[in-house]
Amino acid sequence: MCEDAVTGPVANAEMAAAWDGDEGEGWARHWQRHDRLVSAYHEVLLAAAAVARSERVLDVGCGNGQTTRDAARSAADGRALGVDLSSPMLERARKLARLEGLANVDFEQADAQVHPFAAASYDVVVSRFGVMFFADPVAAFANIGAALPPGGRMVVLAWRDLADNEWLTAIRSALAVGRDLPSPPPGAPGPLGLADADRDRAILHAAGFDEVELTPLDRPLWFGTDADDAFAFAQGSGAVRGLTEGLAEQQRVRALDQLRTTLHEHATDDGVQLGSAAWLITARWRGQRRAAS
Numbered sequence: 297m298c299e300d301a302v303t304g305p306v307a308n309a310e311m312a313a314a315w316d317g318d319e320g321e322g323w324a325r326h327w328q329r330h331d332r333l334v335s336a337y338h339e340v341l342l343a344a345a346a347v348a349r350s351e352r353v354l355d356v357g358c359g360n361g362q363t364t365r366d367a368a369r370s371a372a373d374g375r376a377l378g379v380d381l382s383s384p385m386l387e388r389a390r391k392l393a394r395l396e397g398l399a400n401v402d403f404e405q406a407d408a409q410v411h412p413f414a415a416a417s418y419d420v421v422v423s424r425f426g427v428m429f430f431a432d433p434v435a436a437f438a439n440i441g442a443a444l445p446p447g448g449r450m451v452v453l454a455w456r457d458l459a460d461n462e463w464l465t466a467i468r469s470a471l472a473v474g475r476d477l478p479s480p481p482p483g484a485p486g487p488l489g490l491a492d493a494d495r496d497r498a499i500l501h502a503a504g505f506d507e508v509e510l511t512p513l514d515r516p517l518w519f520g521t522d523a524d525d526a527f528a529f530a531q532g533s534g535a536v537r538g539l540t541e542g543l544a545e546q547q548r549v550r551a552l553d554q555l556r557t558t559l560h561e562h563a564t565d566d567g568v569q570l571g572s573a574a575w576l577i578t579a580r581w582r583g584q585r586r587a588a589s
């Protein structure tokens with residue numbers, strides 16, 4: 297563990313370097329695009345969280361803070377705290393909260409896996425795709441759970457398998473240019489870190505959650521108004537940069553041409569849309585972490 301600009305300890309130093317660096321800068325710059333990209337999931341998450349007027353909400357991996365701010369609006373007599381590793385995104389979140397005149401929302405730079413949250417100080421934990429990146433998910437969910445009272449609820453979204461997520465498979469095959477791209481190892485910290493339902497149940501059970509339920513959701517992701525707009529955005533994203541890294545110039549041009557073609561193929565009257573698949577995961581904190589068996 298090391299101490300840095302984050303409040304408290306950091307257990308996920310590599311993730312912190314990425315999200316507090318270029319990746320986070322990009323997300324903060326394109327905050328409207330990122331919010332619209334997953335907009336088909338946003339209301340589902342808020343409806344499942346059903347935040348009441350006087351509740352205290354903890355949003356884990358809040359990014360640019362749309363879910364935190366909307367939760368704060370529901371908790372008009374309560375409060376919402378968003379925690380994230382990324383200072384550029386937190387800065388964006390604070391700025392938007394100020395512009396929107398929200399006085400009951402706070403943002404803190406923290407590693408949720410190890411941050412010393414005050415015990416039982418929140419009624420509900422939410423996350424929109426911010427809880428798949430922990431090096432030690434059992435420790436992380438035990439730490440997050442301890443911020444809830446016994447019976448407190450957690451409602452989070454996480455991506456399902458690679459094969460179910462057209463936005464990933466289509467982009468990967470466009471950029472493969474003859475390469476056999478390795479799939480991320482199952483359960484590795486990253487976007488697909490909670491893709492396996494059985495493993496998720498085991499993690500949350502071991503961490504100290506009960507009543508774990510996973511509901512599959514299939515929704516389109518919105519990448520841009522048209523193929524050119526989507527391409528300009530996708531080309532600069534961390535995923536595309538990562539998948540084209542190390543390619544010879546000619547191959548890189550071919551890969552990006554194929555990406556442009558793929559985005560054209562997914563252009564609709566309502567912008568460029570690719571299919572996606574997620575879990576809506578709900579659980580209740582039982583009061584303490586289970587002893588290892």
Ligand SMILES: C[S@@+](CC[C@H](N)C(=O)[O-])C[C@H]1O[C@@H](n2cnc3c(N)ncnc32)[C@H](O)[C@@H]1O
Pocket residue numbers: 308311315316330331334356357358359360361363379380381382385406407408409423424425426427429430
């Ligand atoms: C895919 S983004 C989602 C951001 C936001 N929830 C949204 O829906 O736009 C994942 C976020 O999780 C954050 N994150 C990853 N690991 C974290 C950790 N250990 N503690 C706190 N935040 C973390 C990242 O910094 C990033 O902002």
